[in-house]
Amino acid sequence: MIKLNLLFITTFLLLLPFKVNANDRDHLFIGEKDIKTDTIIVPASDFLYELPKGDIIANSWALREEWVFNNTAIVLNSLSNLLTHITVAQAGDYYLFVRSKGKPNSSFKVAVNDQVTTSIFGNDSLMTWKQGERFKLLEGKNVVKITRINAGAAFDVLAFTKAPSLEEKELKQFELNPDVKLLKEYSIPASNSVKFGDLNGDNLTDFVVFTRDYSAHAFDQNGKELWTWEAPEEYRRERSEFEAPGVIWDFDQDGKAELVHWRMTGEKEWLVIADGQSGEVIRQTEWPTNPLPHVYNNFRLAIGKLTAGDPNEVVVFTDMGGTIRVDAYDSKLTRLWNHTENRKKDNLGHYVYPVDLNEDGMDEVLVGSLLLDSDGKELWNRFDLLGDNHDHADNYKFADINGDGKRDILTANSETGVFMYEGLTGEIIWQNIAEHSQQIESGNFLKGQSEPQVVVGARTYGNRQAGEQYLWSQLYWFSKEGEMLFKWPQKPINGNPDFVKGDWLGNGQDQLFWFKFFINEEGKGDLYFPDPVFHMFDFTGDGAEEVITLDGRTLRVFGAKNPQVSKDKKEDLNYLKHKVVNHTHY
DSSP, X not given: OOOOOOOOOOTTSOOOOXXXXXXXXXXXXXXXXXXXXSEEEEEGGGGOTTOOTTOEEEOHHHHTOSOOGGGOEEXXXXXXXXXEEEEESSOEEEEEEEEEEOOTTOEEEEEETTEEOSSOBSOSSSOEEEEEEEEEEOSEEEEEEEEXXXXXXXXXXXXXXXXXXXXXXXXXXXXXXXXXXXXXEEEOSSOSEEEEEOSSSSSSOEEEEEOTTOOEEEEOTTSOEEEEEOOOGGGGGGSOSSOOOEXXXXXXXXXXXXXXXXXXXXXXXXXXXXXXXXXXXEEEEEOSSOSSSOOOSEEEEEEEOOSSSSOOEEEEEEEOSSOXXXXXXXXXXXXXXXXXXXXXXXXXXXXXXXXXXXOSSSOEEEETTEEEOTTSOEEEEOTTTOOSGGGOOOEEEEEOOSSSSSOEEEEEOBTTOEEEEETTTOOEEEEEOOSEEEEXXXXXXXXXXXXXXXEEEEEEEOOGGGTOOXXXXXXXXXXXXXXXXXXXXXXXXXXXXXXXXXXXXXXXXXXXXETTEEEOTTSOEEEOOSSOEEEEEOSSSSSSOEEEEEOSSEEEEEEESSOOOOSOGGGSHHHIIIIIISOOOO
16 A cells, blocks of 8 residues: 655644544545545645645645644645655546635645646635536556646645545544554643653653643643642743753652742742652752852753663753853762863753763763763863854764664764764764754664664754745765765755654564654655654553654653553653653654
């Protein structure tokens, strides 16, 4: 069967929640083009592989609609036609139905093979389900075009059916992929940062939602709010545009994890360890920044293994612009060491990475183009290459790419592109360019290739003064030697998505997901989720890894329909530390 290729919407938009019923789609699903039924569903996403410049992807929130098919529509700002193919199992007469909206002077028509509709679509103020002409579809491949475009219309789905009528409500059963099962859905405060752990000791995954003003809201796995801490009103506008600092970790190993995060009392900032179940402060120390007032750029926390025993230290990264600090604390919040750089905002990136590069059982600490040992002493830096704060590291991954038995560092390094470093020396193994390199991942993903690949989310920028969407992206695929293999999609589309990678089926094989898509063995996307991917780990404790999506106000957990079940991966502290707790969008 031929699966649909889907692209994504702008990730900074807050989406409206919509329900997904995974049990009603066994007989038909979008993206299956050789459907053995009398109805063929053609989602807007089928037209997105080479989206013309100016056309954008939109969701229900952007279109001000309660529901959009697959939460993905195309806004037709370009006059260039869109084209896709459908494969028809049985030739015959099929009625066309189109779901669209627009303005009085916007419109489009649909062409199938050599026939064009007399009906026009895309000129109603609300999303409207409208019947078009009857077409003679051929057995096998048929061409479908969006044509005769007057700019400004949007559409989310077309359908061809032998029946003279098809109700709009019937479409909902055909959304998404039948291999995906919705496990959990939570309504949360608007957030771009959620942290996970067992807060109440019931061996289930709970979570804390951070809002952009650094307020914290703790929930158990059933969605019951355990407690809330609100940031002081007078400083809320000063918080960073980036995710808030916080991690969940069981320091005393009593089965109930604590929350480490930023708090302010009066005019003083604190680094606190709070009881996960109640939110009460267990211990605190002064937050390691300059005295107020100061700006909040990249403020991040991570759990490290900097001393003997289990990982139990807190690494704090604070970027005030001009002064950038890395501070390490033990579980009692006694400072172990500090490293300070006087550099511009973002020069050391957006996150701090405690990782054991030399496999001696102790973490090194990587921040930007600087590597510190477990005692905070500098091992190397590459400020000679990356001295400008605009050329900062947006994302790091760690893997043995070249097969020499040593863990390499992969870096998405903004406009300077992609780097692969020797972990312990900072020596460049290879480098290449990929627009503004924003996100990076590696693994054995492509069919017919036995060696790992590196894939980069490459960001480009639109002209906001000309009314263009600001953020665009596409995937750049590289060989393990750094040779560029191909791009997908062929042209950038609007958004700024993230990768997640994990053992989706529970069979020990990693799968890659990007924005709303499963990345298949051709390096292209198949729609799996209605919202952007945010995190991936063994949420349920069944040994497979679930994908967590976040649309701003709704958190969802999706799993494979029939995963292989084994023991909880989170029982391994290293897995818990690296895969669950030390997580960031960057």
